[in-house]
Amino acid sequence: MIICIASGKGGTGKTTVATNLAVSLGDPVQLLDCDVEQPNAHLFLKPEITYTEKVTTPVPEVDLDKCDYCGKCGEICQFSAITVIADYVLTFPELCHSCKGCMMVCPHEAISEKPRELGVLEKGTSDSVEFVHGRLRISEAMSPPLIERVKEQIDSGKTAIIDAPPGTSCPVISTMKDSDFVLLVTEPTPFGLNDLKLAVGAVRILGMPMGIVINRCDAGDDCVTRYAAAEGIPVMMEIPDDRKIAEAYSRGVMMVDAFPDMKEKFQNLYGKIRQSVE
Amino acid sequence: MKEITIISGKGGTGKTSLVASFAALAENKVLADCDVDAADLHLILDPEVEASDDFKGGRVAQIDPDRCTECGECVERCQFNAVSDDFVIDKIDCEGCGVCVYFCPADAIDFPRRVCGKWYISRTRFGPMVHAALGIAEENSGLLVSLVRNKAKELAKEQGRDMILVDGPPGIGCPVIASVTGTDVVLIVTEPTLSGLHDLGRIGELTDHFKIPTLACINKFDLNQEVSQQIADHCQKHGITLLGNVPYSKSVTHAMVAGKSIVEYAQDDTSDAIRTLWGQLKEYCEA
Numbered sequence: 001m002i003i004c005i006a007s008g009k010g011g012t013g014k015t016t017v018a019t020n021l022a023v024s025l026g027d028p029v030q031l032l033d034c035d036v037e038q039p040n041a042h043l044f045l046k047p048e049i050t051y052t053e054k055v056t057t058p059v060p061e062v063d064l065d066k067c068d069y070c071g072k073c074g075e076i077c078q079f080s081a082i083t084v085i086a087d088y089v090l091t092f093p094e095l096c097h098s099c100k101g102c103m104m105v106c107p108h109e110a111i112s113e114k115p116r117e118l119g120v121l122e123k124g125t126s127d128s129v130e131f132v133h134g135r136l137r138i139s140e141a142m143s144p145p146l147i148e149r150v151k152e153q154i155d156s157g158k159t160a161i162i163d164a165p166p167g168t169s170c171p172v173i174s175t176m177k178d179s180d181f182v183l184l185v186t187e188p189t190p191f192g193l194n195d196l197k198l199a200v201g202a203v204r205i206l207g208m209p210m211g212i213v214i215n216r217c218d219a220g221d222d223c224v225t226r227y228a229a230a231e232g233i234p235v236m237m238e239i240p241d242d243r244k245i246a247e248a249y250s251r252g253v254m255m256v257d258a259f260p261d262m263k264e265k266f267q268n269l270y271g272k273i274r275q276s277v278e
Numbered sequence: 279m280k281e282i283t284i285i286s287g288k289g290g291t292g293k294t295s296l297v298a299s300f301a302a303l304a305e306n307k308v309l310a311d312c313d314v315d316a317a318d319l320h321l322i323l324d325p326e327v328e329a330s331d332d333f334k335g336g337r338v339a340q341i342d343p344d345r346c347t348e349c350g351e352c353v354e355r356c357q358f359n360a361v362s363d364d365f366v367i368d369k370i371d372c373e374g375c376g377v378c379v380y381f382c383p384a385d386a387i388d389f390p391r392r393v394c395g396k397w398y399i400s401r402t403r404f405g406p407m408v409h410a411a412l413g414i415a416e417e418n419s420g421l422l423v424s425l426v427r428n429k430a431k432e433l434a435k436e437q438g439r440d441m442i443l444v445d446g447p448p449g450i451g452c453p454v455i456a457s458v459t460g461t462d463v464v465l466i467v468t469e470p471t472l473s474g475l476h477d478l479g480r481i482g483e484l485t486d487h488f489k490i491p492t493l494a495c496i497n498k499f500d501l502n503q504e505v506s507q508q509i510a511d512h513c514q515k516h517g518i519t520l521l522g523n524v525p526y527s528k529s530v531t532h533a534m535v536a537g538k539s540i541v542e543y544a545q546d547d548t549s550d551a552i553r554t555l556w557g558q559l560k561e562y563c564e565a
Binding site for chain 1: 286289290315355357373374376377412417451452453454469470474480487488502505534
């Protein structure tokens with residue numbers, strides 16, 4: 001089973017829920033941090049990293065000896081990543097989407113692949129949790145291929161918990177896709193509700209069952225509870241607004257370690273998710 | 279004209295709440311919300327839309343079943359597994375590269391531009407605002423960010439305004455790069471947590487990569503004084519000017535629920551700290 005923890009709004013507690021759920025559920029489990037721009041799960045799980053891999057994407061390299069400057073590569077490219085100017089071919093690897101159109105269309109086989117580094121994939125373990133995350137290279141704009149690579153590590157024999165990036169655009173969709181269940185972590189404020197609605201819209205486009213966790217549940221108003229009821233989305237867990245929880249989080253301490261009572265709550269949450277998927 | 283971009287690396291550190299307060303305090307500026315895939319600034323500024331238009335991003339391939347001969351050329355060529363076995367292109371998977379369109383022997387694939395969102399120019403109680411809404415699950419957020427920034431610049435020139443205040447997105451990827459490149463100064467809003475410190479490190483590397491003058495402030499600095507000190511040390515080591523600190527206060531959430539900026543809503547240490555912070559930011563920009 002693949003459970004994706006997402007949110008719309010940043011800083012609502014995705015990583016807290018993902019990591020604490022992972023260590024609580026008892027079954028063989030993987031934690032995959034797909035927030036490759038700002039991965040944080042490792043700060044809490046403190047895994048021992050045992051495997052590192054550079055993740056790359058293919059971009060064009062032009063052999064000018066073979067090129068006759070026909071310009072077909074520039075015509076097919078939708079991303080302005082390759083263009084012929086008089087007797088030179090300019091490439092902009094950072095704009096390339098790796099569709100290989102230029103390579104396919106070149107009549108002289110003058111274009112070959114060279115790798116552009118997107119970031120790294122790291123794997124390790126933290127007690128019973130198998131840990132995987134990606135780290136996007138600084139100044140790299142394109143995260144979805146790295147996210148895909150992280151998701152390729154999913155072991156169908158285990159429960160996979162995915163920590164998603166915030167927002168609702170391509171990196172989030174790449175992360176959520178193919179999950180069995182999406183858990184949306186939000187907070188009971190106008191910002192939390194607004195971004196929750198966007199996230200619910202994204203999950204509905206993909207068509208998966210979902211549930212809501214309300215973090216800092218007593219901090220704002222009852223707007224999220226009312227919305228969830230009206231939309232028929234179950235609220236599966238509420239976490240109180242407690243300065244002690246925030247302080248433990250600030251030090252990188254797991255919630256279930258600082259507040260052992262919480263473990264049962266995360267186990268209950270897991271039970272509800274399983275029920276919902278079945 | 280100065281463009282000030284407020285970002286955070288980590289989400290939820292209080293960027294938008296701070297920008298709303300700066301909006302209340304700044305004179306003669308244009309506001310721009312560049313967090314286009316989860317925009318929230320409008321919830322406080324309550325904009326009255328004066329102009330809007332569709333944002334057309336990239337294209338999307340669509341197979342016409344009447345013309346399709348099911349030869350399979352598109353399935354083989356697509357690098358994104360977007361074409362199903364029964365020759366339907368998944369809109370979400372389609373990258374808009376046009377390879378299938380080019381190579382289809384039956385010329386059976388249409389390639390229309392897709393409307394990916396909307397952008398707006400609005401009036402608010404604190405002045406004009408440019409904002410946008412990326413369609414859910416749409417791409418090209420970077421392009422939409424650039425469009426919002428360009429519209430804000432045009433508007434500032436037209437109306438003779440000397441400042442653009444930009445509310446940026448979280449992360450370090452495409453929309454963030456589009457938000458910070460070429461801006462005059464970046465203010466990073468961080469928080470004293472290990473995640474905040476870690477993410478400050480990465481966003482700081484990004485602004486350093488693009489050689490953008492970078493300032494920082496610690497929101498809720500009193501939550502963990504030890505990590506706040508680590509953040510201060512990090513800033514000093516990496517050439518980031520730490521402008522100031524804002525103490526934790528419940529009034530931040532209460533102001534949000536009331537649809538107000540903190541400086542409008544509360545008279546407390548937090549709103550005082552934000553006023554001081556704004557004064558320092560303004561001074562920095564005028565120097």
